[in-house]
Amino acid sequence: MAVSEVRAPNVNRVDCPSRPVLEHVTSRWGVLVLAELRDRPHRFSELRRAIGGVSEKMLAQTLQTLERDGFVDRDAKPVIPPRVDYSLTPMGREVAEQIWTLTRWVEANLDGVFAARETYDKAR
Amino acid sequence: MAVSEVRAPNVNRVDCPSRPVLEHVTSRWGVLVLAELRDRPHRFSELRRAIGGVSEKMLAQTLQTLERDGFVDRDAKPVIPPRVDYSLTPMGREVAEQIWTLTRWVEANLDGVFAARETYDKAR
DNA sequence: CGGCATCCTACAAGATACTG
DNA sequence: CAGTATCTTGTAGGATGCCG
Numbered sequence: 314m315a316v317s318e319v320r321a322p323n324v325n326r327v328d329c330p331s332r333p334v335l336e337h338v339t340s341r342w343g344v345l346v347l348a349e350l351r352d353r354p355h356r357f358s359e360l361r362r363a364i365g366g367v368s369e370k371m372l373a374q375t376l377q378t379l380e381r382d383g384f385v386d387r388d389a390k391p392v393i394p395p396r397v398d399y400s401l402t403p404m405g406r407e408v409a410e411q412i413w414t415l416t417r418w419v420e421a422n423l424d425g426v427f428a429a430r431e432t433y434d435k436a437r
Numbered sequence: 438m439a440v441s442e443v444r445a446p447n448v449n450r451v452d453c454p455s456r457p458v459l460e461h462v463t464s465r466w467g468v469l470v471l472a473e474l475r476d477r478p479h480r481f482s483e484l485r486r487a488i489g490g491v492s493e494k495m496l497a498q499t500l501q502t503l504e505r506d507g508f509v510d511r512d513a514k515p516v517i518p519p520r521v522d523y524s525l526t527p528m529g530r531e532v533a534e535q536i537w538t539l540t541r542w543v544e545a546n547l548d549g550v551f552a553a554r555e556t557y558d559k560a561r
Numbered sequence: 562c563g564g565c566a567t568c569c570t571a572c573a574a575g576a577t578a579c580t581g
Numbered sequence: 582c583a584g585t586a587t588c589t590t591g592t593a594g595g596a597t598g599c600c601g
Contacts, residue, residue, distance in 0.1 A: 335540060335543050373565080418531065420455045429506055
């Protein structure tokens with residue numbers, strides 16, 4: 314069955330279980346974590362620096378959610394001081410690729426968006 | 438330049454202007470609106486029924502944001518009672534396609550996510 | 562260093578009522 | 582029908598302090 318023939322996306326039903334998962338990967342920080350880990354594994358504070366503006370709490374929370382969903386692997390080494398490395402699981406790499414394609418598209422089309430905004434704003 | 442060579446995603450900078458745009462299309466209702474319009478144009482209340490659980494207010498707000506960014510076209514016909522049709526612009530069709538690919542991927546990999554969750558939850 | 566617990570606030574989001 | 586306006590509530594997200 315071709316994609317274009319799909320008429321009723323399951324995701325558009327209130328009770329669709331994939332909604333929360335979609336919200337996890339497309340969440341404010343989820344997108345940025347996936348995009349960053351796509352490059353290479355990162356330590357916690359490394360990730361925090363790489364992603365500007367994320368609080369410690371939100372980063373921890375985002376990482377936990379993504380780990381629980383099976384997108385991120387957490388490798389806590391039993392050393393002092395603690396060292397924890399985060400990387401993408403095989404499944405995580407696949408979503409990250411999609412997210413990455415999307416972000417690149419957005420960046421490439423920023424001019425179009427700004428132009429649209431100007432037109433829109435001028436009309437009122 | 439190959440995608441895999443991109444090392445420093447612009448989007449991972451606090452001041453990156455593409456962040457808001459990305460958040461618009463990946464927002465809770467933005468994703469669902471784009472997915473639904475991908476199929477065919479919809480009227481307001483039609484859209485509201487199709488997307489379960491969205492309030493009137495949030496749908497209006499989401500549509501305005503997407504229209505301003507140039508992803509959605511609003512066609513208000515001067516009739517009584519009012520009739521307004523929403524559809525995707527060419528640019529909107531492109532993002533919607535990406536979003537759609539992503540949602541399909543998530544739906545196809547739901548089992549994997551649930552399995553990961555079970556493993557994760559059992560470990561504590 | 563990499564968290565977790567607590568508290569607090571701002572904003573996203575829902576409910577309701579009203580209007581062109 | 583397709584919205585706006587107003588009010589209320591829930592939750593995301595930030596600040597701070599503590600601990601293994």
